Amino acid sequence: xxxxxxxxxxxxxxxxxxxxxxxxxxxxxxxxxxxxxxxxxxxxxxxxxxxxxxxxxxxxxxxxxxxxxxxxxxxxxxxxxxxxxxxxxxxxxxxxxxxxxxxxxxxxxxxxxxxxxxxxxxxxxxxxxxxxxxxxxxxxxxxxxxxxxxxxxxxxxxxxxxxxxxxxxxxxxxxxxxxxxxxxxxxxxxxxxxxxxxxxxxxxxxxxxxxxxxxxxxxxxxxxxxxxxxxxxxxxxxxxxxxxxxxxxxxxxxxxxxxxxxxxxxxxxxxxxxxxxxxxxxxxxxxxxxxxxxxxxxxxxxxxxxxxxxxxxxxxxxxxxxxxxxxxxxxxxxxxxxxxxxxxxxxxxxxxxxxxxxxxxxxxxxxxxxxxxx
Amino acid sequence: xxxxxxxxxxxxxxxxxxxxxxxxxxxxxxxxxxxxxxxxxxxxxxxxxxxxxxxxxxxxxxxxxx
Numbered sequence: 001x002x003x004x005x006x007x008x009x010x011x012x013x014x015x016x017x018x019x020x021x022x023x024x025x026x027x028x029x030x031x032x033x034x035x036x037x038x039x040x041x042x043x044x045x046x047x048x049x050x051x052x053x054x055x056x057x058x059x060x061x062x063x064x065x066x067x068x069x070x071x072x073x074x075x076x077x078x079x080x081x082x083x084x085x086x087x088x089x090x091x092x093x094x095x096x097x098x099x100x101x102x103x104x105x106x107x108x109x110x111x112x113x114x115x116x117x118x119x120x121x122x123x124x125x126x127x128x129x130x131x132x133x134x135x136x137x138x139x140x141x142x143x144x145x146x147x148x149x150x151x152x153x154x155x156x157x158x159x160x161x162x163x164x165x166x167x168x169x170x171x172x173x174x175x176x177x178x179x180x181x182x183x184x185x186x187x188x189x190x191x192x193x194x195x196x197x198x199x200x201x202x203x204x205x206x207x208x209x210x211x212x213x214x215x216x217x218x219x220x221x222x223x224x225x226x227x228x229x230x231x232x233x234x235x236x237x238x239x240x241x242x243x244x245x246x247x248x249x250x251x252x253x254x255x256x257x258x259x260x261x262x263x264x265x266x267x268x269x270x271x272x273x274x275x276x277x278x279x280x281x282x283x284x285x286x287x288x289x290x291x292x293x294x295x296x297x298x299x300x301x302x303x304x305x306x307x308x309x310x311x312x313x314x315x316x317x318x319x320x321x322x323x324x325x326x327x328x329x330x331x332x333x334x335x336x337x338x339x340x341x342x343x344x345x346x347x348x349x350x351x352x353x354x355x356x357x358x359x360x361x362x363x364x365x366x367x368x369x370x371x372x373x374x
Numbered sequence: 375x376x377x378x379x380x381x382x383x384x385x386x387x388x389x390x391x392x393x394x395x396x397x398x399x400x401x402x403x404x405x406x407x408x409x410x411x412x413x414x415x416x417x418x419x420x421x422x423x424x425x426x427x428x429x430x431x432x433x434x435x436x437x438x439x440x
Binding site (some may be wrong): 005006007010011012013014017024026027028031033034035036037038040043111127134151152241243249250251253255256257258259260261263290 | 401402403405406407408410411412414417418420421422424425429430431432433434435436437438439440
């Protein structure tokens with residue numbers, strides 16, 4: 001993504017006046033300020049940079065009432081999974097809880113989206129800037145919006161930027177994010193989900209690949225045997241990015257910062273930590289997340305007292321799908337191949353307790369097969 | 375004579391049906407916001423001034439992948 005010069009970030013294309021839906025809205029109707037003041041310093045008094053966050057009701061809701069009804073519960077706006085994960089690990093004592101909430105506000109909750117930060121500008125977390133002269137974008141552009149934030153994992157994987165990996169087969173077919181992640185999913189459906197894997201209108205491989213279990217389908221036996229046992233990614237994803245540790249704080253100027261240590265590409269199959277009716281598979285791809293018991297030490301040393309309440313290797317759906325992968329080359333490319341599985345030895349000592357439900361015990365690694373499908 | 379009168383009344387009424395948007399857009403075009411934010415020259419001058427007044431907004435201590 002090309003960086004924007006400061007003036008480019010706020011340059012308005014005069015074509016906006018031709019927008020039959022938004023061209024009749026004066027700047028100050030959404031942003032405030034004084035449109036008659038020729039001095040830009042005083043004219044901007046009271047200006048709201050993003051009038052769609054945290055509440056878009058006035059700016060967008062009058063016309064887009066259906067979206068306005070639910071968008072506050074969209075995970076991109078509510079960030080509910082962050083909150084739940086930290087709450088589960090955090091020390092519940094009131095005084096500490098308050099410090100944790102402050103830390104989350106300074107760091108975690110800065111990575112959110114809004115109507116404006118998808119359809120008008122790049123998100124604030126990547127330093128903002130109009131997408132196209134403040135012209136309203138019905139579909140947010142993939143690289144300037146979606147992968148601008150989801151960069152270190154989704155972007156690298158989807159575009160095959162890591163040496164030795166290929167771009168996703170979906171990328172080769174010129175599919176953009178919205179092909180799987182629809183506007184309906186992004187805008188929320190009014191339900192409060194604990195994580196993105198629960199979202200009812202989230203992506204489903206089967207929505208496009210609906211015939212894989214049909215009698216006439218290619219590899220039907222393999223697909224039927226593994227149905228609900230292994231996720232699609234177990235057979236079809238390539239190595240993906242894993243991150244380790246994360247420490248947050250404020251520098252001498254009071255600016256928030258984070259530090260993560262090493263990241264590495266790897267492929268690991270673990271036990272599904274959030275097995276459910278919607279995600280019934282026993283085996284899934286798992287990714288190490290950037291989290292650490294000392295994450296909030298800058299604010300409070302005892303902040304994450306229950307760090308082991310959740311695994312640090314999480315269910316993951318890497319965005320680098322291939323039809324043929326080393327692990328699906330034959331049955332025994334995976335069966336009996338210990339190196340593909342997250343074993344006890346792969347997890348650092350201080351995280352073993354947290355990951356005991358994800359680590360694959362030796363007796364659960366599928367045994368080598370003599371039988372091969374035709 | 376009555377026929378001509380009817381036509382003139384219809385013309386007068388039809389004037390009320392002409393959309394007022396172009397006039398409104400013209401009005402917005404004349405605001406200080408629009409005049410400045412559609413001029414690269416004015417924005418370059420203003421953003422240079424802002425850069426002198428305001429320190430960096432991003433910490434230089436950020437390290438690693440987010």
